[in-house]
Amino acid sequence: MGWETEELSRIDLGDQRLNARSIKLLKRLSAKPTASIPAACGGWSETLAAYRFLAQDQIDWQDILQPHIDCSLTRMRAQPVVLCLQDTTELDFNGRQAQGLGPLSYEAQRGLYVHPTYAVTPERLPLGVLDAWMWAREAKDEQGERPGILESLRWIEGYERIAERAAELPETRLVYVADREADILALMQRAHALGNPADWLLRAKHNRKLSGDTDKLWDKVAQTDALGELGFYLPPRAGRKGRNIVQQVRTLRVELPAEGGGTFEVTAILAREINPPAGEKPLEWRLLTNRTAVTLSEAAELVDWYRCRWEIEMFFNILKNGCQVEALQLSTLSRIELALALFMIIAWRIGYLMRLGRECPEMDCEVVFDREEWQAAWLVARKPLPPKPPQLNEAIRLIAGFGGFLGRKGDGEPGAKSLWQGLQRVMDFAMGIRAAREA
Structure with missing residues (x-):
């Protein structure tokens, strides 16, 4: 039995023929991830069958992803700690005539947004996709406003779904990890109101003013004594050479306003590079978390967990460049979403093999x-x-x-x-x- 059959073994599309076709299509696409659908299918009759499958109106992309989510949860049960990474990427289909696409960062661009939850171990082994939002923005109205859903809700709802998973996995600690876009007070308030069933770790975007204090948050953290230093190697990335990093770490427990009155405590962690190479900007991370960190080892663990957030960027790289999803020639948004559900499983598989070979x-x-x-x-x-x-x-x-x-x-x-x-x-x-x- 191939991995594709195992991963989709619980699929239920309401028709055994559709179930079988989904597994076969996953197998074909995963064998040639960079190829077009016709090239991956290798024949006209199978290509037609693939397009007919993607045109099924009664199938939702979540129906395809669900059996993979079930397998991901099984893999997570064997882990003491799982990092649930969230981020958003845009898929540019400019020049395509697909119905339902919307504007991207620039109003003239056409495409959609994907916001997955990607589960990895602290050793960076990918366990699977747990959840996803996919949507196309509506065009701005005459007043320059954009109607439709409040996009910041995806971060809050993303945490809520991870909190639900925490109840299903009582032996596994789940940690919600996100970048600066998730620095939303309402998200932290919601986690506090739920009792923090899943831990959370966010990179801060805002320098908030603390209640009853003249200093702002990060100015106050910078005034505290350093817990010590931690070192690691920062791999090379686009436009930047790899180098060894030494950061000085400071932490402070502070209070933020709770929803409906009162306050709740969070830990602020400031990790700032010391003695960077000449001409290089010091690498600095400002992190917020519900967890306490009063020792260097506790703070270093949280910094290491945040560094694992790069794995979702790797996932996006594989999805876009390895699977070439922005080259899909499909006529509607719903068909693109069905294909993306399959390609997200493939992107996870490639990342999984790469990390498994190392670990x-x-x-x-x-x-x-x-x-x-x-x-x-x-x-x-x-x-x-x-x-x-x-x-x-x-x-x-x-x-x-x-x-x-x-x-x-x-x-x-x-x-x-x-x-x-x-x-x-x-x-x-x-x-x-x-x-x-x-x-």
Whole structure:
């Protein structure tokens, strides 16, 4: 049984034929994530079947995502702590004629927004997509106002859904993690009113004035004694070189106004880089959380959890560049949403394989790859087939080699791009081997 069948084993679209088609389409798209739907399907009849599936009005994208959510919850139950990352990305379909798209950051752009909840371990192993909002904005009216839903509600509702999951997973601590856009007092008030069933950790955007105090929040935190220093390596990203970071950490427990009167306590954490390289702006994070942090180790753990937020950016990178979702040629918003539900599962899978190869390098590769898949990689690489399944990291590195990973001494472990490109080629190899056997 392939991973696609396992991941969608509980799917219920009201028709067994539709259930089977969803699994088959997930398999086809995951084998060639960068290809168009016709190229991934490999034939006109199967392409027509894929488009008919995506045109089913009675299917909601949540129906497709739900079995993956169920599997994600199963994976989460085995973890003591799970970070529930939330963020928003825009998908630009400018030039497409799909009905239902709306303006993006610029009014002339056309597309939609996706706001998922992405579950990862503190070691950054992706566990799956737990939830998502997908919507298209309405155009501004004559007064320059934009009608429709209040978009800030997605952050509050996102926390509420994680809080509901916390009741289902009593042995697992859930932590809601989000960037500056989630620095909303109403969100923190709502979490407090619910009793903080899930912890929360937000990067602050506002420098609030505290009740009965002349100093603003972050000015006051900066005046406290440092708990100590923490160090880590910041990987290179677009327009920025990687470097070793040393941050000085300060914390302060403060009170914010509660909904309906009174106050509630939060911890403010200020982590500021000391002695940055010449010409570099010091790396500074201002974090708010319901958790207490009175020691350096407690604060350092929360900073490490916030650093894991980068995994949702990796998820968006795979979704856009690995799965090429902005190139979808579909005629309506609802059809795009159905396709996106499938591609979100695929994007998770690619990230999962990349991290699993790093975190569990000695695992048997047949836990995640079919025998024909890893054997195809060995045969095409002209390497003798090992007598037993190789270790996962060895298989990942060989597969990523087909996507451009060189594996030199200083290259580290494969990244997402080389892995998704290598997977696509290996799936083609495996398909050729299956066809030869049948012939």
